[in-house]
Amino acid sequence: MRKLSAFTLFFFSCYLLAQSPAEKLIAEGQQSPTLEKNLRVLTDEIGGRVPGTPAMERAEQWGVDAFKAAGGENVHTEPAQLAASWTEGNTQVDVVSPVRFHVRAVSLTWTVPASAPAEGVPVVDVGAGTNEDFQKAAHLRGAVALVHSKTMKTWDDLFEEYLTQADKLSAAKKAGAVAIAFISTRDQDLLYRHIGSFNDHINNFTQILFAREDGERIARLLTAGKTVRIKYSIPNHVGGSVTAHNVVAEIRGKEKPNEFVVIGAHLDSWELGTGALDNGCNAALVIETLRAIKAAGLQPRRTIRFVLFTGEEELNVGSFAYTTAHKAELDNTIAMLTWDEGTGKTTGFSLGGRKDLVDPVTRLLEPIKQLGANTLTTDAFVGTDNMDFLLEGVPNLVANQEEANYLINYHASSDTYDKVDFPQLRKHIAIAAYLTYAIADNPERLGPRQDRKQIEGLMQETHLDDQMKAFDLWSSWAEGKRGRSH
Numbered sequence: 001m002r003k004l005s006a007f008t009l010f011f012f013s014c015y016l017l018a019q020s021p022a023e024k025l026i027a028e029g030q031q032s033p034t035l036e037k038n039l040r041v042l043t044d045e046i047g048g049r050v051p052g053t054p055a056m057e058r059a060e061q062w063g064v065d066a067f068k069a070a071g072g073e074n075v076h077t078e079p080a081q082l083a084a085s086w087t088e089g090n091t092q093v094d095v096v097s098p099v100r101f102h103v104r105a106v107s108l109t110w111t112v113p114a115s116a117p118a119e120g121v122p123v124v125d126v127g128a129g130t131n132e133d134f135q136k137a138a139h140l141r142g143a144v145a146l147v148h149s150k151t152m153k154t155w156d157d158l159f160e161e162y163l164t165q166a167d168k169l170s171a172a173k174k175a176g177a178v179a180i181a182f183i184s185t186r187d188q189d190l191l192y193r194h195i196g197s198f199n200d201h202i203n204n205f206t207q208i209l210f211a212r213e214d215g216e217r218i219a220r221l222l223t224a225g226k227t228v229r230i231k232y233s234i235p236n237h238v239g240g241s242v243t244a245h246n247v248v249a250e251i252r253g254k255e256k257p258n259e260f261v262v263i264g265a266h267l268d269s270w271e272l273g274t275g276a277l278d279n280g281c282n283a284a285l286v287i288e289t290l291r292a293i294k295a296a297g298l299q300p301r302r303t304i305r306f307v308l309f310t311g312e313e314e315l316n317v318g319s320f321a322y323t324t325a326h327k328a329e330l331d332n333t334i335a336m337l338t339w340d341e342g343t344g345k346t347t348g349f350s351l352g353g354r355k356d357l358v359d360p361v362t363r364l365l366e367p368i369k370q371l372g373a374n375t376l377t378t379d380a381f382v383g384t385d386n387m388d389f390l391l392e393g394v395p396n397l398v399a400n401q402e403e404a405n406y407l408i409n410y411h412a413s414s415d416t417y418d419k420v421d422f423p424q425l426r427k428h429i430a431i432a433a434y435l436t437y438a439i440a441d442n443p444e445r446l447g448p449r450q451d452r453k454q455i456e457g458l459m460q461e462t463h464l465d466d467q468m469k470a471f472d473l474w475s476s477w478a479e480g481k482r483g484r485s486h
């Protein structure tokens with residue numbers, strides 16, 4: 001390091017003393033000097049990051065190096081095991097009659113390899129794929145069920161795609177279909193990853209995503225009374241259990257080093273694109289948040305733990321591994337914060353159903369209200385790494401963000417570095433750095449840890465229980481395998 005003159009040091013000290021933590025952290029967040037480079041390396045040089053692949057291992061090392069460079073303490077990785085590994089082979093789908101054409105298609109994830117013979121299998125249109133639609137459709141035995149979609153515009157549309165999927169799958173199986181084909185929710189031939197399994201186990205039912213234009217063409221042929229047959233080859237590579245890793249760093253607390261605030265974002269991604277909006281930008285945010293607090297010369301009362309989670313896309317495998325491994329510390333984990341909605345403007349926070357957090361979070365946000373992240377919501381949802389903290393009763397905050405360009409690029413081949421809104425992301429780093437520091441430094445805890453009964457009440461009130469059922473997560477909670485037991 002270059003030697004600083006006494007004169008420079010004097011002015012630097014005055015600068016630090018003159019500013020409040022909020023002012024310092026906003027200034028540091030706005031600078032975020034390593035943000036672009038970190039994210040460019042992660043997305044362009046490492047690329048899409050599926051647990052169990054070499055890219056995920058390189059990404060873990062990227063996280064370790066970046067945390068160390070940012071000044072992180074106790075930088076290390078922690079294992080998280082997935083029941084199976086999965087990568088897609090060269091999926092090929094073709095209409096073979098009444099006209100021949102190639103269908104742009106991808107397999108849904110974590111599903112078995114499959115093929116249909118050269119003479120093809122019939123396709124049956126099941127409309128929107130409701131139970132009634134399936135009951136109305138004839139001749140589904142041995143056929144591919146073709147499910148329509150509307151183009152995705154809002155968060156609600158996205159949730160609907162997930163929440164209705166399990167019912168569609170069981171209806172298709174019950175009717176004796178050999179496969180289900182979903183029409184893409186994006187146009188312009190855009191393909192994206194969608195889960196074919198509601199956990200990290202391989203699902204044995206064949207599920208395919210058709211490009212919207214090809215899927216609609218098939219549907220029009222069927223409406224015109226033609227018999228449409230397709231052949232397909234889906235040589236998915238399925239492997240056994242794999243171990244991936246969360247990457248962890250700390251800033252140790254000066255008064256209560258054994259109390260923790262966790263700020264995390266998932267590092268893994270799908271791989272048709274390079275996982276820039278989902279969620280490379282926010283993995284980079286977590287690293288830059290650490291750097292900002294360090295660079296501002298601030299040490300909070302409690303320890304802040306910065307975590308890059310793995311396996312979020314396989315339904316929160318990494319964050320579940322974290323809450324399992326750190327179970328003994330959860331009484332002293334006073335809050336968990338996460339960002340997982342790209343770089344659309346952060347309007348505030350979802351408080352995971354906790355009305356009692358509205359007042360304290362409102363007070364803590366006061367010094368940065370000019371950044372506009374003040375709108376708090378008390379909804380709760382299944383969808384990102386806060387979930388297992390919620391199930392453990394730990395106060396949790398998820399950034400609520402505007403859709404911006406997130407949904408069109410969601411899990412798609414177009415989720416690349418060029419989509420990232422860096423000026424907005426820098427504002428989020430300022431918000432994250434300030435709020436995380438403020439929660440960790442506040443003399444009072446943000447709120448109590450809830451017990452199982454309180455968590456159950458919260459689930460009923462927010463209808464989180466229904467979402468968990470739709471995501472096939474309910475039984476693990478009900479059987480005491482996931483979440484707080486008492």
Ligand SMILES: [Zn+2]
Pocket residue numbers: 266278279312340384
């Ligand atoms: Zn995500």
